Amino acid sequence: MAGNNAPGLIIAAPASHSGKTTLTLSLLAALRRRGRIVQPYKCGPDYIDPAFHTLAAGRASFNLDSWAQGRDRFEALLDAGYDADICIAEGVMGLFDGVATPGAWGNGSTADIAAATGWPVVLVLDVSGQAQSAAAVALGFARYREDVAIAGVILNKVASARHAALVRDGFSRSGVAVFGAIGRDDGLTLPERHLGLVQAQEDSSLAGKLTALADLVERDLDLAALEAAARPTRRQPRTATPRLLPPGQRVALARDAAFSFIYPHLVAGWRAAGAEIVPFSPLADEPPDPSCDVAWLPGGYPELHAGRLAAASRFADGIRAFAQNHPVHGECGGYMTLGAGLIDAGGTRHAMLGLLGLETDFAQRRLHLGYRTATLLAAIPGHAPGSVLRGHEFHYARVVAQPDQPLAEICDATGAGTAETGGRRGRVTGSFFHMVDAAEARS
Template sequence: MTDHSFTHPRGLIIAAPSTNSGKTTVTLALLAALRRRGRVVQPYKCGPDYIDPAFHAAAAGRPCYNLDSWAFSRGRIAALLDAARDADLTIAEGVMGLFDGGSHPGAWGHGATADIAAATGWPVVLVIDVAGQSQSAAAVALGFAQYRRHVTVAGVILNNVASTRHEALVRAGFAAHPIPILGTLARHTSQSIKNRHLGLVQAREHDQLADRLDALATLAEQGIDLAALEQAARPLRFDTPATPAFMPPGQRIALASDDAFSFIYPHLLAGWRAAGAEMVPFSPLADEAPDDSCDAAWLPGGYPELHAGRLAAASRFMTGLRRFAETRPVHGECGGYMTLGAGLIDAAGQRHAMAGLLSLETDFAQRKLHLGYRVATLHAPAAGQPAGAVLRGHEYHYARVLSVADEPLAHIRDASGAATAETGSRRGHVTGTFFHLIDSAQEIAA
């Protein structure tokens, strides 16, 4: 049950009309600037994203959790909102455009940031990239403010302002309307963070991330009215009993963790720990094997395709993983699944032998995007869940499957209910899937 003995801090949602508007940059700048001022800010990220939360955590100095109306039950969201119990403020970054989501509803919504705004009562601060426009920015803001009941636009932050004259023209469009401008950010290409094919380059790969966050904090202090922004925050009005922590796959879990394996949701790790499990990290890239004291192993998603040669040559890792799998469950998600397979062809066309615990052969030389929400009904126990369990998650990868001959792990459907070709694999104690687990589903398996 949700603990009502404390008061949730007030919150805001940083959203935008579309993707690539600068909301991640603005969110990081705000988190870093408020932390510099001594504020304790609990960060959240809307949607199924495992890269941005790592940047949020670095900026805020505390874990960032995902919120998603398609994949999460209301009870799971209630439990995650309780993470803000000791914070002064909560800031959630949106996903895509404010109202963008799937065409078919999931747990209780379509996965849009607006679903979270309406459910929590947190006002939206709209980040508008004003490059190539001036007075029209006000029309965009007005349209977003009026589009959906129970979603409040508290103000805007203008991003990519080219000059003082440009700013004056944009402000002229807002002069006769009630939406306040809470700040502006000039063009700051020197502070942009590079992208890779699954999103931003990971936070753990940035040697000078602290310096970059410090520079973003200064930009926020110079261009954003932080006091007005804090005043715009509103109390949480989400009142739902919390769902118990997700069952872990073991008591001591050997968790692959390095630049090749880092895509695991913070709420899963927190839930496993809350259920009494212990994580024992190991690095395949450092040629480390799963600790023999563990009773389960988990290989998260990540970028094995960028490190396939090193992984193939990591003999202690491969030998130890195969020995571990003889007697104990091993599960791989996406990149972890590919590593459990027989071989992986990298972007240059070279095949690298993988663990061979499953028959999967994958190819990045002729890659194809697979993206979307998924519902999986397990044919056999996997990932700590029993056979018949119905799980929500998502798939996001560019690997092309050349062949797979193992027993299917699950019946997997997309958000519309259509069956997908991806079924995952199982052989002995080893299971794997491109499906990233987010939460249990409420449906009863057919």
């Protein structure tokens, strides 16, 4: 595959909840409608936003991460845009926000991705409650880091034409380009739940919203100026070709509304290594194909479907039989489903598979969030004991009991150990850790 030097832009903001996702989807849909081949990306660890990108752009969106991904992995993922007219990457949190301790080659900020790729930043400014002061915010961001270029701004949540004029007045003396102004429209707001947006596959109105969002930016933004602001992708030679050892030759992968959190680059890497992915739906009471060599249950929302999962006897009987002779691994939601029981938000306990002893509780939930490094104490499919993996943890489950042997030593971004160790029993393994990339192996 040829390398990607396609021009790109990064859609970022001073803070979360400024409108990055909505504006990114709007641009993807509008540019696609104009006949552009658009390669979407998401900065940082996130499963939900890239699924929306994929529907809007018509091609898979990949995560770019300076903390969890090795530089060779990062460069390989940039190749996904080899045939694109333009790359559009959505930022994470505020533009310069990251962890205090660097990881693979950066601190996980959107700014790291902008500096590495050379893609200019389009800053989405929530100007509600602000006028000329918005220009001062943009100037501060433009001058904060010399290796990050600000192409201009999109004014979001503008209250009226008069308000937009006052905000633009400040920018008239700043030298920072304004690509347009977007008013507040609650009808185009994407619904949310505790881990972020309601999943793209669950929003039946999404196609209509994407059309409306494309109409909005066609009307209110200077799309020609935005496209002209994009710059070619800066590339760095790879020291090696990154490979992902698949968990098996034939991988039974749980895929439905309860199990959808797996990074596209992992599945693509497994396929590139020759693995066959055989999906099955626990919510549809489907067992893993017994001809597969491994079953993998990714994260998702088992807490929202606990009753259906508990009643899925064909799925339960099939995976229990499968686990007698084949490895089974669960990440986060998959780990909870492999456990003994799950207490939902209403306080009702649902019996899970019982392949591990884990008991989790959402009635008294607690946020667990952040980058993690996992050093395996035992093998998981595709990775030997001693392997060091980089990833993250993001869930609200409270652990009531975890009686199994620990699976890994897990540390946060500072290197401090966490209480989460995962669990293992026989051929079954699981943890709350979401893998992004393999770091190294310890002897």
